Amino acid sequence: MIAVEKIRVRDxxxxxxxxxxxxxxxxxxxxxxxxxxxxxxxxxxxxxxxxISRLSGAGTGNLSVLKHGPHxxxxxxxxxxxxxxxxxxxxxxxxxxxxxxxxxxxxxxxEPDTAEARAAINELESHPELVLSRRELIRYVLAEPSARAxxxxxxxxxxxxxxxxxxxxxxxxAERKQVEVCTREMAQDRSQLIASLQIDDLKAESILPAVxxxxxxxxxxxxxxxxxxxxxxxxxxxxxHKQVSAGVSKAQAVIDLExxxxxxxxxxxxxxxxxxxxxxxxxxxxSDADSLNNxxxxxxxxLALEQFNDKECPVCDTPWDPQDFRDLVIGxxxxxxxxxxxxxxxxDDVAPLATKLSELRQALKVIRQLALRLKLPxxxxxxxxxxxxxxxWEEQLESLMxxxxxxxxxxxxxxxxxxxxxITGVTESVASLPEPSVQDAARDYLVIAQEKLAAYQKSxxxxxxxxxxxxxxxxxxxxxxxxxxxxxxxxxxxxQDLFAELxxxxxxxxxxxxxxxxxxxxxxxxxxxxxxxxxxxPPGAYHSEGHQDSMGLxxxxxxxxHLLGEKFRFAVLDDVLMSIDQGHRREVCxxxxxxxxxxxxxxxxxxxxxxxxxxxxxxxxxxGFAYFRKWTVDTGPAEWDDRDVWDEISAALDKxxxxxxxxxxxxxxxYFGHEACHRLRASVEFRGDAQFMLNDLLPNAAKAxxxxxxxxxxxxxxxxxxxxxxxxxxxxxxxxxxxxxxxGDQWQVNPAVHYNEWANFDxxxxxxxxxxxxxxxxxxxxxxxxxILGISPERGPKEALRCDCAAVNLNLKAK
Numbered sequence: 001m002i003a004v005e006k007i008r009v010r011d012x013x014x015x016x017x018x019x020x021x022x023x024x025x026x027x028x029x030x031x032x033x034x035x036x037x038x039x040x041x042x043x044x045x046x047x048x049x050x051x052i053s054r055l056s057g058a059g060t061g062n063l064s065v066l067k068h069g070p071h072x073x074x075x076x077x078x079x080x081x082x083x084x085x086x087x088x089x090x091x092x093x094x095x096x097x098x099x100x101x102x103x104x105x106x107x108x109x110x111e112p113d114t115a116e117a118r119a120a121i122n123e124l125e126s127h128p129e130l131v132l133s134r135r136e137l138i139r140y141v142l143a144e145p146s147a148r149a150x151x152x153x154x155x156x157x158x159x160x161x162x163x164x165x166x167x168x169x170x171x172x173x174a175e176r177k178q179v180e181v182c183t184r185e186m187a188q189d190r191s192q193l194i195a196s197l198q199i200d201d202l203k204a205e206s207i208l209p210a211v212x213x214x215x216x217x218x219x220x221x222x223x224x225x226x227x228x229x230x231x232x233x234x235x236x237x238x239x240x241h242k243q244v245s246a247g248v249s250k251a252q253a254v255i256d257l258e259x260x261x262x263x264x265x266x267x268x269x270x271x272x273x274x275x276x277x278x279x280x281x282x283x284x285x286x287s288d289a290d291s292l293n294n295x296x297x298x299x300x301x302x303l304a305l306e307q308f309n310d311k312e313c314p315v316c317d318t319p320w321d322p323q324d325f326r327d328l329v330i331g332x333x334x335x336x337x338x339x340x341x342x343x344x345x346x347x348d349d350v351a352p353l354a355t356k357l358s359e360l361r362q363a364l365k366v367i368r369q370l371a372l373r374l375k376l377p378x379x380x381x382x383x384x385x386x387x388x389x390x391x392x393w394e395e396q397l398e399s400l401m402x403x404x405x406x407x408x409x410x411x412x413x414x415x416x417x418x419x420x421x422x423i424t425g426v427t428e429s430v431a432s433l434p435e436p437s438v439q440d441a442a443r444d445y446l447v448i449a450q451e452k453l454a455a456y457q458k459s460x461x462x463x464x465x466x467x468x469x470x471x472x473x474x475x476x477x478x479x480x481x482x483x484x485x486x487x488x489x490x491x492x493x494x495x496q497d498l499f500a501e502l503x504x505x506x507x508x509x510x511x512x513x514x515x516x517x518x519x520x521x522x523x524x525x526x527x528x529x530x531x532x533x534x535x536x537x538p539p540g541a542y543h544s545e546g547h548q549d550s551m552g553l554x555x556x557x558x559x560x561x562h563l564l565g566e567k568f569r570f571a572v573l574d575d576v577l578m579s580i581d582q583g584h585r586r587e588v589c590x591x592x593x594x595x596x597x598x599x600x601x602x603x604x605x606x607x608x609x610x611x612x613x614x615x616x617x618x619x620x621x622x623x624g625f626a627y628f629r630k631w632t633v634d635t636g637p638a639e640w641d642d643r644d645v646w647d648e649i650s651a652a653l654d655k656x657x658x659x660x661x662x663x664x665x666x667x668x669x670x671y672f673g674h675e676a677c678h679r680l681r682a683s684v685e686f687r688g689d690a691q692f693m694l695n696d697l698l699p700n701a702a703k704a705x706x707x708x709x710x711x712x713x714x715x716x717x718x719x720x721x722x723x724x725x726x727x728x729x730x731x732x733x734x735x736x737x738x739x740x741x742x743x744g745d746q747w748q749v750n751p752a753v754h755y756n757e758w759a760n761f762d763x764x765x766x767x768x769x770x771x772x773x774x775x776x777x778x779x780x781x782x783x784x785x786x787x788i789l790g791i792s793p794e795r796g797p798k799e800a801l802r803c804d805c806a807a808v809n810l811n812l813k814a815k
Contacts, residue, residue, distance in 0.1 A: 004022045012069065070102050082099060161484050182463040192456075217438050249445075272414065274349065275353065279410045343403075357397070367423060495559055499555045527539060570599065623787065672701075676697070706735060715813055
């Protein structure tokens with residue numbers, strides 16, 4: 001894997017041109033919302049993978065990397081939009097520059113282009129999960145089991161396992177459905193065979209006497225044994241077979257008409273009561289039509305929950321309170337589960353009705369064919385129309401959706417299509433047929449019975465084949481599901497243990513015995529977590545949003561550790577801990593630093609306090625951060641950087657624009673005062689809302705700095721170090737002069753502390769103010785590393801006034 005040394009972004013997303021030095025170490029990007037942090041995240045992801053997840057996937061509509069990856073001013077020249085990463089390949093000497101342009105996103109350029117570098121980039125392109133935002137993180141915790149299974153398995157590269165499981169399940173379901181179809185067809189063919197044989201059941205003791213009686217009438221030898229390849233008409237000439245098949249057997253026609261009457265009679269009172277009950281259930285489902293129709297959109301709701309960015313709906317961009325949005329979507333999903341159960345129950349209830357409709361349709365088909373053999377084609381259209389209606393009803397009941405169509409069928413079944421005039425015409429025509437002789441009747445009986453037997457044997461074979469295929473499909477699915485479930489359980493057991501260990505480490509004060517359970521099922525992955533020893537519950541049941549955030553982070557880290565092991569060397573965490581309480585931020589910093597010392601984290605946050613925690617506890621060191629102060633479409637993000645601020649102030653004053661210069665100075669000094677007070681451990685009057693103004697911060701920081709110089713001078717004197725005393729005195733003299741210039745009594749400088757007065761100055765009056773504060777800042781900053789000098793350590797006795805590079809390191813401890 002890699003470590004990122006530097007990134008340069010040009011004309012990409014909201015960035016015109018920026019360079020950030022990561023130096024192969026943890027790096028943080030801080031700034032208010034809208035200052036360009038997400039542009040850095042997108043740039044890292046794009047450089048590594050060629051994609052921007054923010055512009056792809058569910059809810060992104062017609063967005064694309066090619067169209068919307070370049071800066072808005074370069075939309076027609078995507079070749080200008082480029083990101084260059086300077087990388088260090090772990091285990092290899094030197095660095096590699098990876099450059100990717102939006103125009104040729106799939107063709108990254110490497111310098112030098114070595115086999116090792118190319119292999120590393122190919123591996124990075126296959127790991128988009130190295131860039132994680134909060135909306136992606138939280139789906140591991142709060143998603144429904146099916147959505148969580150997809151997300152986790154995709155991250156662990158197990159999504160192919162689930163895809164194949166889905167394919168095998170669909171095959172198994174299709175084969176089971178085919179068994180149902182074959183069962184129904186076999187039952188119909190069996191009924192027709194029994195009717196043609198004019199017996200009560202298909203048993204040898206019933207079949208052989210009936211058949212042999214007819215054979216005896218024709219002078220044919222009896223059949224002694226009922227075998228698989230039996231031929232009832234054995235001994236009859238082929239011409240006789242064809243003659244009978246082409247003609248009409250009055251006896252069989254009567255049986256077919258009786259079968260039709262029986263099929264109509266199947267719709268008795270009990271059946272009508274069942275239909276009435278089904279109508280009630282269908283009406284209930286129709287009254288909740290929106291929910292029922294949404295059953296087919298369950299995956300869309302799952303994706304909406306996953307893609308929600310804690311600000312607005314991913315589908316329609318409507319602003320939402322995060323908890324309200326989740327409550328709404330989860331409520332809909334829960335309701336859909338109940339609706340799905342009712343729908344499936346109705347499907348079971350109407351299945352027998354669909355079978356009866358199928359039997360009636362088949363009986364009508366036989367009579368229609370009989371009408372054609374009787375040379376009565378005029379009677380066929382009505383019978384065909386009845387068949388068509390019954391087939392449509394049957395198919396609607398089998399599909400069930402849309403529900404209003406099913407309700408309409410159920411309400412119509414009481415008025416079955418009868419084609420009475422056609423049936424009467426066929427009945428009269430059959431009745432007018434001459435009575436056959438005993439020999440003719442026997443011959444017709446054997447030929448037709450053999451035809452019905454052949455149809456029944458064929459449907460039995462189809463049924464047997466379907467049942468074999470269904471069993472094979474079920475066995476394959478069960479074996480695959482069992483093996484994969486066992487394998488997944490082993491993986492999830494390892495992940496859940498590490499997840500629980502990491503979360504307990506963060507919350508060791510009150511949840512040190514925390515346990516978690518990942519429960520894989522076919523197509524699902526349940527997550528239950530301990531809640532203070534009261535049992536295991538879904539994460540959203542009792543834990544706060546901050547705890548859910550930390551759970552998401554810990555689960556992600558556990559999954560990545562399992563997936564990559566020692567190769568987990570780089571990750572971008574985009575505002576993933578936005579709601580974690582301050583009391584646990586120290587533990588999060590300690591966790592990332594102690595448990596993942598080889599992983600380079602790039603973190604973004606809009607919370608300055610969270611940034612200070614990262615710095616305080618050593619998760620980021622020195623200048624391992626960028627603080628964005630503003631963003632404009634023309635310039636992109638601007639850092640809190642001395643050179644940029646003073647250049648901006650000078651440029652504004654050159655235009656006699658005091659308002660702009662004053663605003664820039666005010667905001668910078670507030671930022672500087674905040675950082676200086678933190679590093680110098682200055683005493684500041686506490687405010688519960690943490691809204692400190694310039695007066696609250698900078699004067700106290702200056703006082704703390706001067707006190708530090710005095711203490712350092714006293715310490716040097718106690719050690720008898722005269723040269724050190726003189727050196728510190730010189731620093732103090734310069735600082736006193738600078739402090740006096742900034743906070744002195746001159747009329748034009750004194751209002752500088754009250755920045756609301758600055759707007760009344762002209763450029764000539766305001767320039768001394770800016771120069772005075774610039775010198776004050778300069779005196780409090782290391783000339784080498786440009787870091788604000790600070791007191792160390794951050795807690796306990798004050799030992800030194802120093803900078804991060806130690807170019808300035810003044811001892812505060814007296815002898």
